[in-house]
Amino acid sequence: MEKTIDELLEEIxxxxxxxxxxxxxxxxxxxxxxxxxxxxxxxSGQIDWAEKKIQxxxxxxxxxx
Numbered sequence: 001m002e003k004t005i006d007e008l009l010e011e012i013x014x015x016x017x018x019x020x021x022x023x024x025x026x027x028x029x030x031x032x033x034x035x036x037x038x039x040x041x042x043x044s045g046q047i048d049w050a051e052k053k054i055q056x057x058x059x060x061x062x063x064x065x
Contacts, residue, residue, distance in 0.1 A: 008043045012036055 003011075015036045019029060 003042070005043055005046050008039050008046075012039050012043070015039070 015032050018024065019032050019036075024032060
């Protein structure tokens with residue numbers, strides 16, 4: 001099941017906090033960074049989808065005028 005944008009942002013926040021503590025090894029930090037990038041891309045995809053959906057709705061309303 002796809003995570004909500006709020007869930008994704010919470011995971012990104014958690015990863016960021018862990019990395020900012022500076023207690024991770026280089027390997028762990030790289031894994032966290034990679035996971036953060038993946039989550040950010042997933043958020044971006046959801047935002048793009050929502051923007052397209054809004055545009056379709058707005059275009060439909062214009063046609064009804």
